[in-house]
Amino acid sequence: MMLFGRKLPAMSSLLVWAALWEVVGRMDLTFFVPPISAVFVTLFGLIQTTPFQNALGTTAYAFFLGVGFAIVIGIPVGILMGKTRFLDELLLPWVNIFISAPLTALVPVLMVLFGFGTKTIVITTTLFAIWIIILNARAGVMQINRSMVEMGRSFGASPLDAFFKIYLWAALPEILGGVRIGIIRAVKGVIIGQLLVSIVGFGALFELYSSNFLMKEFWAVLIVLFGLAFTISEFLGYLERKVSFYASAR
Amino acid sequence: MSQINPATLADARPALDSAVSVRNVSKNYGDVQALKNLSLEFPRGELTSLLGPSGCGKTTLLKIIAGLLPQSAGQIEVDGKTVTGPGPDRAFVFQDFALLPWANVLRNVAFGLELRGVAKSEREAIAEKYIREVGLAGFEKKFPHQLSGGMRQRVGLARALSVDAQVLLLDEPFSAVDEQTRRKFQEDLLALVANEKKTFIFVTHSIEEAVYVSDQIAILLPRPSRVSEIIRPTSFRGKGVDNIRRDPEYLDIVDEIWASLRSYVE
Numbered sequence: 001m002m003l004f005g006r007k008l009p010a011m012s013s014l015l016v017w018a019a020l021w022e023v024v025g026r027m028d029l030t031f032f033v034p035p036i037s038a039v040f041v042t043l044f045g046l047i048q049t050t051p052f053q054n055a056l057g058t059t060a061y062a063f064f065l066g067v068g069f070a071i072v073i074g075i076p077v078g079i080l081m082g083k084t085r086f087l088d089e090l091l092l093p094w095v096n097i098f099i100s101a102p103l104t105a106l107v108p109v110l111m112v113l114f115g116f117g118t119k120t121i122v123i124t125t126t127l128f129a130i131w132i133i134i135l136n137a138r139a140g141v142m143q144i145n146r147s148m149v150e151m152g153r154s155f156g157a158s159p160l161d162a163f164f165k166i167y168l169w170a171a172l173p174e175i176l177g178g179v180r181i182g183i184i185r186a187v188k189g190v191i192i193g194q195l196l197v198s199i200v201g202f203g204a205l206f207e208l209y210s211s212n213f214l215m216k217e218f219w220a221v222l223i224v225l226f227g228l229a230f231t232i233s234e235f236l237g238y239l240e241r242k243v244s245f246y247a248s249a250r
Numbered sequence: 251m252s253q254i255n256p257a258t259l260a261d262a263r264p265a266l267d268s269a270v271s272v273r274n275v276s277k278n279y280g281d282v283q284a285l286k287n288l289s290l291e292f293p294r295g296e297l298t299s300l301l302g303p304s305g306c307g308k309t310t311l312l313k314i315i316a317g318l319l320p321q322s323a324g325q326i327e328v329d330g331k332t333v334t335g336p337g338p339d340r341a342f343v344f345q346d347f348a349l350l351p352w353a354n355v356l357r358n359v360a361f362g363l364e365l366r367g368v369a370k371s372e373r374e375a376i377a378e379k380y381i382r383e384v385g386l387a388g389f390e391k392k393f394p395h396q397l398s399g400g401m402r403q404r405v406g407l408a409r410a411l412s413v414d415a416q417v418l419l420l421d422e423p424f425s426a427v428d429e430q431t432r433r434k435f436q437e438d439l440l441a442l443v444a445n446e447k448k449t450f451i452f453v454t455h456s457i458e459e460a461v462y463v464s465d466q467i468a469i470l471l472p473r474p475s476r477v478s479e480i481i482r483p484t485s486f487r488g489k490g491v492d493n494i495r496r497d498p499e500y501l502d503i504v505d506e507i508w509a510s511l512r513s514y515v516e
């Protein structure tokens with residue numbers, strides 16, 4: 001953002017919105033919007049409490065496990081789909097259905113199948129993240145230069161070498177892009193899962209705060225979650241830029 | 251200048267030692283017939299150019315020899331062994347270089363050896379040697395995107411030389427580099443052929459380039475694809491790189507090839 005001809009640091013526009021929030025909060029228009037300063041005071045108190053830390057712990061656990069599965073399964077499946085016509089024809093319709101499906105509607109079914117606990121949330125998280133990771137990895141290998149593939153073959157690359165030394169790297173910019181979007185979706189997945197199961201992690205906290213109209217706590221937790229999701233996404237964006245130097249030169 | 255009809259080639263040069271023999275090879279892409287019953291011998295230690303109009307099957311033939319494409323009929327022998335796929339006796343230099351953009355020059359040059367399981371220190375020592383040989387000393391730690399097109403192709407060439415294959419296959423290796431670099435490349439290529447004692451198979455669009463660098467030029471014509479002529483320049487090879495382009499035989503061959511190709515150029 002530019003102001004009086006000077007470049008302001010990134011995201012300084014947030015300060016304007018924070019100020020606006022503060023003003024609205026102080027006008028006491030609605031219980032729903034307490035002043036942001038009060039929210040932050042609550043936030044700093046809150047993050048030291050055990051319920052919050054437990055919620056953060058279970059959420060992080062489910063999140064990383066879910067994302068881990070999505071990455072470890074999604075990338076190889078995507079690469080294999082991009083490389084084998086047969087697998088592609090077999091799986092692509094399903095991937096396309098799931099990527100656009102309202103997965104939230106599936107969570108109750110998962111709850112019946114896997115119980116009202118972490119297992120369901122991990123699976124929800126994976127389901128939110130995996131499809132875009134698969135599609136991007138697939139697109140990544142499909143754009144690999146034909147001569148790159150022939151180079152591997154002509155120098156006698158074993159299938160494993162070709163996979164780990166050529167295809168994976170050649171598709172890395174797309175793969176990372178997919179992982180970044182997948183992780184953003186996984187944040188949604190883990191929270192939606194917890195909200196629907198509603199006795200685990202932040203889901204339980206949200207349930208508690210909103211049903212008791214504890215708006216400061218509600219906003220504090222929300223800000224923490226938004227902040228975390230944003231930080232993760234920025235970090236992955238940074239990784240993506242680090243490999244972009246060769247993305248155009250492949 | 252000696253000119254040999256391909257049909258009588260075997261009788262005319264019975265003692266010829268071939269590194270690569272192409273026998274009655276045909277290749278169909280669906281109903282497109284790219285090669286039809288093509289036979290050609292590649293003498294050991296020499297550079298043979300494949301020259302011909304666009305679409306006559308030069309790349310197809312080169313990739314079949316490399317084992318990257320299966321032929322529809324006929325067979326290829328390298329050193330008397332029938333080709334069934336890629337092998338360590340052949341190395342390919344790609345028109346678009348095919349370098350790993352995430353790896354530096356050293357790793358790229360050593361990559362062929364890496365795929366063959368050669369230990370790191372050993373393959374890097376070999377790579378260093380060929381990096382010097384192609385004139386890229388000092389650029390070992392640079393990445394492909396930091397190099398010019400000509401330098402990238404030197405990396406591709408060094409990679410192919412490092413694996414010490416008997417046969418080098420080059421598909422229009424200089425078409426993506428500028429004219430001055432190209433001339434330097436051609437001179438360097440002559441030196442390589444002389445020093446490396448390898449068999450080079452070289453695809454080019456440029457008549458001058460083919461005549462300048464080749465011991466033998468095979469002229470391919472399309473519809474149906476066949477070897478129409480084999481030309482072996484004789485007199486100017488030993489006269490030094492600076493005199494070739496002024497040599498009367500050089501100029502005659504260039505003219506003659508153009509005369510036989512011009513009717514195929516729309």
Ligand SMILES: Nc1ncnc2c1ncn2[C@@H]1O[C@H](COP(=O)(O)OP(=O)(O)OP(=O)(O)O)[C@@H](O)[C@H]1O
Nearest residue numbers: 279282283284303304305306307308309310311455
């Ligand atoms: N993968 C393919 N599928 C179908 N037809 C092909 C394929 N590759 C080549 N062809 C056809 O085979 C013929 C020979 O192609 P090839 O690439 O070998 O020609 P070339 O002599 O290398 O041409 P250029 O000088 O333009 O590189 C052409 O008519 C081309 O259209």
Ligand SMILES: [Mg+2]
Nearest residue numbers: 308309310421
């Ligand atoms: Mg070609």
